Amino acid sequence: MCGICCVVTLCSQHAVHDFLNEDTLCCLRRRGPDSSQQLIKTVSEPFYECLFSGHVLHLRGPVTAQPLEDASNNVLLWNGEIFNGVHVGDVENDTEVMFHHLALCSSEADILSLFSLLRGPWSFIYYQASRHALWFGRDYFGRRSLLWQFSGEADSTLCLASVAVQAESGNQWQEVPASGIFKIDLKAYATTKCLCLTLFPWKYSCTEKAAPEGVINVLDQVSKDLPDHIHLVMKESKLFLTAPVIPLNKTACGASGECPDTDGSNIPHVVSVETLQGFLAEEQKRKLVHQFTAVLSEAVKRRVLSLVRERDGNTRELPSISGRKAHVAVLFSGGIDSMVVAALADKHVPAGEPIDLLNVAFTAKQQTKQKGPTKNHASQEVQLSLVCPQEGCQDLDSGAHLSCFDVPDRITGRAGLKELKAINPSRTWNFVEINVTLEELKKMRQERIHDLIYPLDTVLDDSIGCAIWFASRGEGFVSNQGELKPYKSPAKVVLSGIGADEQLAGYSRHRVCFKKYGLEGLNKELEMELDRISSRNLGRDDRIIGDHGKEARFPFLDEDVVSFLSSLPVSEKADLTLPRGVGEKLILRLAAKELGLTASTVLPKRAVQFGSRIAKLENSREKAADTCSRLKLLSVGEL
Structure with a gap:
């Protein structure tokens, strides 16, 4: 994972360095703490100048400083992971492998064919010297951040960067759309002073020709x-990238031919783990669940093994079990998504290596004595009874743990820890309790987080972004023989469960849609969810987690996982006639049951902003879609 940046200018009166903000450079360095360097390319006739800035987080193969340059003056900045499609050996670095393949490309079609093969998250900037071409873009889902900034017509400057700081005035940054790959003819740009972007969009491989209206819609969007003054075109040759996933199956019914009723007449009244067992009694359903578990397990395997594990400097052997550190962490709430990710990580992370479970909680003030059973308190009691029945709650919520940080996700997280220990008691599970006060939240938002969320700006972005930033930082406490001790997670890889709700109807809005419009409407909603996940979530999350010199990895958005789930009718993935805690993400709950998980398999969805109690912490009246005033730049006097 890396911080990458490129500045292209036609302005010979100013040094190209002048166009790269020092604060932006600091953000890029935090993403790539293991190597930082810059390269300037100057072309005199017609004049243009390029600054390439690369900042590397070392994860695979030998440390490879960026930007890479070859004998032909081609330059590559690569922020990605190749998990499949192009072979990367166990001791190879994927940046070098990618650069080698790009150097062999002799045409636009060759470059598009190469990127169509890739499986894994990526963003890149590639300067093809012989053709004066600058290529750049993000993967199909936009799992790696890339921003662009265009100057006014007079300045003739373009900036591309993984992350950027807000400016009080002037040209604003935007996320590069994950709509395809872009190309700029720099010679034509320098000659005409007119910036023209050529877009090569994605299309499904099963489509003979891209529908003209689809292309028009992408261009318009x-x-x-x-x-x-920026022009966007598509070449008449109609060259495309082949999408790495298949289109969504919009068939309403499953293999049995039966469709769920929307009236809910057969809804069971009691939600329990036994409810799931009944579904697994069906041979076809159990077979489907096993197929899903296998493809998801393989996705997790790729993401926990594709990294360098430190060896002893002298013997090159792995250190002893007692001295080993965690290389993999999970954003962990104890909910179904993070529980399954953790349980599958356990199958592939080397035995004896700890796994860090990052659990975040926010509080406005120290706990005060509860006067009476409020509605929220009653709701929490329901959750407690679900995840820790009978005497189990006594040690979960004993005096040693009871505090203002016992938010819902902390309670379900501790219960989830018990389930994981039951599955593998020999594993060291570091349950990292990350406690954030309102004062620290305000301080770090203004110092760091608001620039990482930018250019997004809603209340929801603020809540989720802040929660993920503190969680992925990994600074908190772990229990050691009953005593909480300070701990900071050393893991460079952070697994996230994002993508499960979007594909498996996990959000409450999916139930609303299903009640109003049935399965057809739900299908349209789920299709839209994946289409917009790059702009709503993934660029932001990559910037947030990358700020700690860590890499976000998303198993539910593995191309094989998405294609498998897209191949299924929606009724095989979810049944929203069933109650919350069962119907949404049904196939995932069944997979969790087969993996040996228990109470967590029937926990209802709870978004991180509510589970961590960051939502409404500072303003109880604001709505998620409102523009968040706390993310705006504040002058020194306002801080």
Whole structure:
């Protein structure tokens, strides 16, 4: 994982360095703490100048400083992981492998064919010297951040960067749409002083020709956010990237031919683990669950093994079990998504290596004595009875743990820890209790987080972004022989469960849609969820987690996982006639049951902003979609 940046200018009166903000450079360095360097390319006739800035987080193969340059003056900045499609050996670095393949490309079609093969998250910037071409883009889901900034017509400067700071005035940054790959003819740009972007969009491999209206829609969608003097075109040759996943199956019914009723007449009244056992009695359903578990397990395997594990400097042997550190962490709430990710990580992380479970909680003030059973308190009691029945709650919520940080996700997280210990008691599970006060939240938001969330700006972005930043930082406490001791997670890889709700109807809005429009409406909603996940979630999450010199990895958005789930009718994945805690993400709950998980398999969805108690912490009246005033730049006097 890396911080990458490129500045292209036609302005010979100013040094190209002048166009790269020092604060932005600091953000890029935090993403890539293991190597930082810059390279300037100057072309005199017609004049243009390029600054390439690369900052590397070392995860695979030998440390490979960026930017890479070859004998032909080609330059690559790569922020990605190749998990499949192009072979990367166990001791190879994927940046070098990618650069080698790009150097062999002799045409636009060759470059598009190469990127169509890739499986894994990526963003990149590639300067093809012989053709004066600058290529850049993000993967199909936009799992790696890339921003662009265009100057006014007079300045003739373009900036691309993984992350950028807000400016009090002037040109604003935007996320590069994950709509395909872009190309700029720098010679034509320098000659005409007119910046023209060529877009090569994604299309499904099963489509003979891309529908003209689809191409027009992509062009219109990307163009609407561009300045008027920037032109976006598609080549008449109609070259495309082949999408790495298959289109969504919009068939309403499953293999049995039966569709769920929308009236809910057969809804069971009691939600329990036994409810799931009944589904697994069906041979076809159990077979499907096993197939899903296998493909998801393979996705997790790729993400926990594709990294360098430190060896002793002298013997090159792995250190002893007692001295080993965690290389993999999980954003962990104890909910179904993070529980399954953790349980599958356990199958592939080397035995004896700890796994860090990062659990975040927020509080406004120290705990005060509860006067009466409020509605929220009653709801919490229901959750407690679900995850720790009978005497189990006594040690979960004993005086040693009871505090203002015992938010819902902390309670379900501790219960989830017990389930994971039951599955593998020999594993060291570091349950990291990350406690954040309102004062620290305000301080770090203004110092760091608001620039990472930028250019997104809603209340929801603020809540989720802040929660993920503190969680992925990994600074908290772990229990050691009953005593909480300070701990900071050393793991460079952070697994996230994002993508499960979007594909498996996990959000409450999916139930609303299903009640109003049935399975057809639900299918349209789920299709939209994946289409917009790059702009709503993934660029932000990558910037947030990358700020700690860690890499976000998303098993539910593995291309094989998405294609498998897209191949199934929606009724095989979810049944929203069933109650919360069963119907949404049904296939995932069944997989969890087969993995040996228990109470967590029937926990209802609870978003991180509510589970961590960051939502409404500072303003109880604001709505998720509102523009968040706390993310705006504040002058020194306002801080």
